[in-house]
Amino acid sequence: MKFAVIVFPGSNCDIDMYHAVKDELGEEAEYVWHDAESLEDYDAVLLPGGFSYGDYLRSGAIAQFSNVMKEVVKAAEAGKPVLGVCNGFQILLEAGLLPGAMRRNDSLKFICKQVELKIENNETMFSAGYRKGEVITIPVAHGEGNYYCDDQTLAKLKKNNQIVFTYNGENPNGSLENIAGIINERGNVLGMMPHPERAVDTLLGGADGLQLFRSIVKQWREANAVNA
Amino acid sequence: MYKVKVYITLRESVLDPQGTAVKRALATHGYEGIQEVRIGKYMELTLDESVKDVDAAVKEMCERLLANTVIEDYRYEVEEVVAQ
Numbered sequence: 001m002k003f004a005v006i007v008f009p010g011s012n013c014d015i016d017m018y019h020a021v022k023d024e025l026g027e028e029a030e031y032v033w034h035d036a037e038s039l040e041d042y043d044a045v046l047l048p049g050g051f052s053y054g055d056y057l058r059s060g061a062i063a064q065f066s067n068v069m070k071e072v073v074k075a076a077e078a079g080k081p082v083l084g085v086c087n088g089f090q091i092l093l094e095a096g097l098l099p100g101a102m103r104r105n106d107s108l109k110f111i112c113k114q115v116e117l118k119i120e121n122n123e124t125m126f127s128a129g130y131r132k133g134e135v136i137t138i139p140v141a142h143g144e145g146n147y148y149c150d151d152q153t154l155a156k157l158k159k160n161n162q163i164v165f166t167y168n169g170e171n172p173n174g175s176l177e178n179i180a181g182i183i184n185e186r187g188n189v190l191g192m193m194p195h196p197e198r199a200v201d202t203l204l205g206g207a208d209g210l211q212l213f214r215s216i217v218k219q220w221r222e223a224n225a226v227n228a
Numbered sequence: 229m230y231k232v233k234v235y236i237t238l239r240e241s242v243l244d245p246q247g248t249a250v251k252r253a254l255a256t257h258g259y260e261g262i263q264e265v266r267i268g269k270y271m272e273l274t275l276d277e278s279v280k281d282v283d284a285a286v287k288e289m290c291e292r293l294l295a296n297t298v299i300e301d302y303r304y305e306v307e308e309v310v311a312q
Binding site for chain 1: 238241242243245246249293294296298299
């Protein structure tokens with residue numbers, strides 16, 4: 001399986017994403033610059049964290065108009081897995097691939113620490129390797145992760161089971177309903193604030209994030225075995 | 229030429245953590261009677277005569293990029309500047 005790791009000016013978790021897929025899972029991965037014309041060669045798209053375009057105007061606001069985002073939209077429409085982490089999540093929101101928006105953390109502080117996440121929905125291609133209700137530990141590192149959407153959108157998220165991860169116990173940023181990660185209706189675009197790519201090795205503090213990448217690969221293999 | 233002043237603020241229904249912190253700081257400094265502080269962004273655009281419908285153009289810019297209408301409101305003022 002071949003992953004595209006999108007690199008914007010200001011991305012800083014691209015190497016961790018690459019490492020998770022390439023070194024931990026042994027799958028193919030390539031860095032793809034923000035001006036790329038096509039993502040046709042890739043089976044999945046990873047939007048890493050960081051501060052794309054310096055977070056000018058709003059986090060993710062400028063990145064949504066970069067060349068490669070048109071291709072990310074096409075990949076999403078084609079049903080390919082698209083994962084946005086942290087700034088990648090913010091970009092998916094700004095691009096309208098996921099509903100809602102991010103506000104500053106309610107503490108106004110940049111928060112960098114391990115948090116507990118609860119698996120609310122394990123029937124997605126990203127979370128199938130976890131148990132429903134399972135609590136995992138993954139780091140967050142953000143200043144704007146305070147997820148917001150209007151009541152109508154929230155009702156829809158709940159009805160369609162689109163809330164995949166919530167903060168367990170303490171909510172680090174004040175997000176609505178403790179939301180940490182949501183998926184689109186079709187189930188192939190996931191955005192989350194915590195960093196699974198920073199939790200893929202017990203030597204470096206934990207490997208609870210690895211299962212997310214494994215789930216994507218497993219689902220893809222099964223789908224393609226059927227097609228073959 | 230046109231000078232356009234764009235004001236972007238968080239929508240009324242959205243809590244403004246920065247505004248709340250500043251309100252508290254003002255109270256700490258002894259300022260009384262402050263009901264609310266809302267923090268926003270201010271932008272100045274200069275457009276030339278080639279822009280035919282300034283109103284429509286600025287509105288579109290606000291909707292597409294300058295404001296995120298999920299959480300932000302915008303308003304703007306257009307001033308025509310005549311070259312001396």
